Amino acid sequence: MNLFYKILNPAIACLLRGPLHGIVSGNLMLITFTGRKSGKTYTTPVRYVSKGADVLCFTAPAIPWWRNLVGGAExxxxxxxxxGRYVATALVDEPERIRENLDHYFSVFPGDAMFYYLKLDRQKKLGPDALRKAMKNMVVIEAKKLP
Structure with a gap:
């Protein structure tokens, strides 16, 4: 799977930066951040959803780039x-904010629940068991636009 992303991510990033970005930019974005230890700049494509003025994205805990956003980072x-410039924060140990953001995400993309082996209730929300499972299988990143 890692080799798959090493090939796919640069191709998606190129597409998102180019004139044909409209093909995929409806639900994919690029996030560029600085590594806390290395000081290097990294860019990765991720699926996103808007929530008012905020932008939410999600990743798997095993993919470690999100650790650079714990506590917030530009x-x-x-x-x-x-x-645009944002402050992005990887949400950890904040079950209510995580639940609220995941409920919003799955209300927009309910079909994605199956990729995380989750069942949604009739209102397309996470029940208590599904939330616990989601919090183990997903990292929520919340981005707020800088003035």
Whole structure:
């Protein structure tokens, strides 16, 4: 799977930066951040959903890039061909905010629940068991636009 992403991610990033970004930019964005230890700049494509003025994205705990965002960090988001500065925070140990953001995400993309082996209730929300499972299988990143 790692080799798959090493090939796919640069291709998606190129597409998102180019004139044909509209093909995938409806639900994919680029997040660019600085490594806390290395000081290097990294860019990765992720699926996102807007929530008011905020932007939410999600990743698997095993993919460690999100650790650079614990406690908050300035990032650049390329959404729909437009770049903006945000403060992004990987939410850990905040079950209510995580639940609220996951409920919003799954209300927009209910079909994604199956990729995380989750069952949603009739209102397309996570029940208590599904929330516990989601919190083990997903990391929520919340980004707020800088003025």
């Amino acid at each position: 990032v650049d988001l390329l959404i729909g061909g437009k770049s």
